[in-house]
């Protein structure tokens with residue numbers, strides 16, 4: 001075995017892939033042999049247990065005897081092997097038909113044997129099983145040599161002999177067994193084991209591999225380390241594995257690796273589970289909001305930064321972790337920023353905790369400074385030259401320009417995949433559709449273009465597709481959000497198309513409104529994106545903006561999220577952690593005090609803080625719910641209105657993603673009508689419509705057909721059900737009584753208003769809605785059921801504002817103005 005290992009590492013150094021493959025094959029056969037023997041042993045044990053010592057029939061008795069015999073022989077032979085007694089991988093196969101082997105048609109054996117069974121009634125089997133093993137071996141080795149002599153040593157033939165280690169069930173039993181699938185099973189195992197060997201080889205080609213020992217030593221020597229390396233160098237997938245292998249989990253403590261994006265957490269966990277050859281959720285798992293895919297066994301846990309933040313609430317010293325890796329720290333997500341402050345503090349009183357801060361950009365000094373001059377470990381990257389192309393003039397419509405560029409690249413450029421950055425799901429779906437239509441139009445005139453979208457809400461089963469290589473002759477184009485900038489590395493990208501935009505959360509503390517805006521990216525982002533094309537060879541990046549705009553208009557760095565977000569949620573979490581003095585909290589880049597103040601005011605208005613800024617009982621309950629404070633408040637308030645069951649449903653539907661309904665172009669009117677039905681009772685509103693959808697779906701027995709009939713996405717519904725289950729459990733924990741309002745929907749609307757009273761608008765005489773207090777002109781989103789209600793309600797409460805061409809209210813419900821004074825007097829009385 002050691003020889004083998006030496007040979008492998010030598011081959012690795014030489015880059016001799018065919019020797020590596022041969023070695024893989026040898027090692028695989030060894031593994032497989034072991035597995036087979038183990039299986040056999042288990043079977044014997046099972047049989048013994050099953051028969052309980054009392055043999056039912058002669059056949060069963062014989063079967064067990066046969067298995068024991070084989071098992072004994074294999075073991076007997078193992079010692080000979082060590083003495084060098086040739087033939088390592090052969091094991092007796094009592095039923096192999098000599099004639100078949102001789103003709104090199106090993107893989108038809110199984111079928112033949114069944115034919116034989118049918119007419120010979122197992123007679124042949126008995127004949128063979130009575131033959132001694134030595135006799136069979138002699139016969140076989142003759143065959144083997146005979147075959148070689150005749151020059152049949154083709155690949156196929158080698159395989160024939162290598163594979164001759166299968167066991168089959170006794171023929172005597174075959175009459176009672178429906179099918180013999182041993183061969184299929186063996187082939188499946190084959191494929192798995194081969195994949196595993198390849199994965200292990202791949203792991204060793206990643207840049208971080210060469211620095212494994214040095215890195216482990218650095219981690220052993222220092223408590224806090226900043227790790228910097230290009231995207232794709234193996235930081236996220238490898239370092240946790242190295243730490244696990246090096247024994248950092250042996251003390252029963254886990255390794256946490258945080259990601260700012262949920263898709264990255266899921267996808268990377270899946271990959272690492274595959275590399276470690278374990279089932280996802282066992283040793284390797286992930287935890288994202290409303291989805292916990294971990295178990296007692298889990299030692300390597302990928303999670304969103306927000307989830308680790310939540311865990312602080314229950315475990316302020318993070319006692320169950322031995323290592324915390326704050327990955328993608330350069331993204332500076334709001335949760336990551338808070339985490340940095342918190343883990344820095346924990347590290348002070350837990351000297352046994354190892355802390356790794358990992359970043360894909362080179363301005364690591366800032367992290368090092370923040371962590372009291374922690375050492376920076378640089379993983380030198382491979383980066384090939386990337387040619388940057390700019391447009392000559394600014395593009396009016398970047399989506400059109402992007403489509404045109406992708407198609408142009410596809411027909412003019414040599415092989416290599418394309419990565420196109422877009423801003424969100426809707427845009428990606430539009431581009432996907434246009435590309436499909438246009439390539440279909442061209443038919444076979446151009447090579448196949450495989451289109452792979454990736455965005456946060458993409459169903460898990462489709463996420464893996466972006467990593468699959470395109471079939472020979474075809475080209476892959478990945479349509480991605482910012483997630484492909486650094487969080488996910490897709491191999492084989494040679495061309496990047498970058499329109500230069502991304503969707504960012506932007507918040508105005510003055511008006512208290514937060515919205516998602518499509519904005520130009522920073523220079524740093526543009527350079528990261530370009531770099532995605534030069535990972536495996538020289539690349540090209542096509543920027544859909546001008547060089548002038550890059551130099552003059554773009555910011556150098558993206559502003560950290562904490563400086564452009566509503567801080568209510570963060571302040572609530574910090575308060576719940578007992579951090580009262582927010583001004584002296586150790587922020588890497590402190591948020592503007594105006595923003596902090598605003599958050600305190602909002603939380604006070606929601607009743608989460610008292611006038612001294614201390615957490616109230618309501619606030620404590622709200623902090624336990626992983627929801628925006630406004631939605632959390634609506635749930636807490638629903639108890640008072642006797643509609644907590646309904647609010648639970650509404651909150652789950654709101655949290656399950658935006659796509660509840662779908663609207664096929666060719667049946668748009670039918671879909672709209674189906675949808676409008678849920679807005680029954682005139683001005684019920686979108687929240688109640690969501691409630692109606694869920695209730696009917698549940699009454700249908702969660703039927704997929706029901707979803708089809710009503711133009712509802714069953715995937716969203718299933719997710720809503722999952723979310724609901726988890727919220728239910730949390731409600732129990734914070735002791736919110738579960739009550740249903742039994743159809744009195746005003747209570748539901750009141751509870752919504754209790755949380756969202758700040759998101760209210762009034763229709764003015766000119767017919768336009770203005771938000772209360774901030775007096776912005778807003779519109780009902782066309783996707784809202786309320787967009788078609790005549791006459792439109794005078795007062796509405798909405799879930800969120802989205803800014804595209806106008807400012808749109810999404811999820812709109814009618815309210816009565818007197819509720820505002822009843823529910824939020826402190827907010828509406830004095831100034832109105």
Ligand code: ADP
Nearest residue numbers: 231232233234235236237238267271467489491
């Ligand atoms: P880094 O964190 O340094 O950016 P990663 O550890 O994420 O690097 O990636 C290392 C390698 O693993 C890359 O080549 C990437 O393509 C591959 N990889 C990561 N996730 C997956 C996945 N889900 N499927 C296939 N390959 C993956």
Ligand code: MG
Nearest residue numbers: 235236486487
């Ligand atoms: Mg990474």
